[in-house]
Amino acid sequence: MTDNKVLEMDNVSFKYEKETVVKDVSLTIEAGQFFGLVGPNGSGKSTLIKLMLGLLKPTKGSIKLFGSPVRSFKHWEEIGFVSQKANSFNSGFPATVLEVVKTGLISKTGLFRFYNKNDREKAMQALKTVEMEDYFNHNIGELSGGQQQRVFIARALVSDPKFLILDEPTVGVDAKHVADFYQLLHKLNRNEGITLLMVSHDIGTITEHASHVLCMNKTIHFHGESHEYKAFSNEDLSRLYGHPVQQLTHNHGEVDPRD
Numbered sequence: 001m002t003d004n005k006v007l008e009m010d011n012v013s014f015k016y017e018k019e020t021v022v023k024d025v026s027l028t029i030e031a032g033q034f035f036g037l038v039g040p041n042g043s044g045k046s047t048l049i050k051l052m053l054g055l056l057k058p059t060k061g062s063i064k065l066f067g068s069p070v071r072s073f074k075h076w077e078e079i080g081f082v083s084q085k086a087n088s089f090n091s092g093f094p095a096t097v098l099e100v101v102k103t104g105l106i107s108k109t110g111l112f113r114f115y116n117k118n119d120r121e122k123a124m125q126a127l128k129t130v131e132m133e134d135y136f137n138h139n140i141g142e143l144s145g146g147q148q149q150r151v152f153i154a155r156a157l158v159s160d161p162k163f164l165i166l167d168e169p170t171v172g173v174d175a176k177h178v179a180d181f182y183q184l185l186h187k188l189n190r191n192e193g194i195t196l197l198m199v200s201h202d203i204g205t206i207t208e209h210a211s212h213v214l215c216m217n218k219t220i221h222f223h224g225e226s227h228e229y230k231a232f233s234n235e236d237l238s239r240l241y242g243h244p245v246q247q248l249t250h251n252h253g254e255v256d257p258r259d
């Protein structure tokens, strides 16, 4: 039988100094799943991602990526990461869209290597996947938040990742374009077979789109299929979040006139 486990966390805990911010987390993500990671502010979501990426070392427990302990994992090109701060370049940033996407090849090629024609084709292909190929020569800072976010997804896609982690990628993307953004994620998940894990504050939208939901507040409060999560009452959720929460919230991002 083929082992299709992308991520395995077994009883993982982490503290920055004294305070434990991730506690006894055990979870498995399998190939092809689309996980939404939700939880209140400061509940440890970004910390959990840093643990998965090997950027922090757990104080307890074990983490495996594609069956290998994260400490000795070598195939980082198989993991794509798009952070919540990706779409915050100012208009003077001196790099074109194509140059930004090509930097995604560094993990595969090493820092001191010149790009070749093949790299350019790969970068253009990734831009095509996110429907931004017409902008290849634009300065990254000229683009809207939503467009920049697509470019950063292309940057993550250029090394053909099998697992893509997105930390609040829709921050700064206006509500009108959030639907297009999810369409892109479905394309990556279903057509390209990329396993997804996405952090979102918009519980209503993420649970509509993700196949699975992970709800945490230091520990895991729910880990399962989205339709089961939707059975949580607003009272259950509000207790967990410590303030009133509705299942059907909507994105209220700022409208960017360029989108």
Ligand SMILES: Nc1ncnc2c1ncn2[C@@H]1O[C@H](COP(=O)(O)OP(=O)(O)OP(=O)(O)O)[C@@H](O)[C@H]1O
Pocket (backbone or CB within 6 Å): 016, 017, 021, 039, 040, 041, 042, 043, 044, 045, 046, 047, 048
């Ligand atoms: N580098 C750090 N040093 C010390 N404490 C930290 C550090 N980074 C985060 N924390 C604390 O750890 C806790 C979890 O933070 P984390 O950023 O993982 O939560 P989050 O769920 O991603 O939050 P948000 O939804 O607000 O982005 C918070 O109390 C935060 O203040």
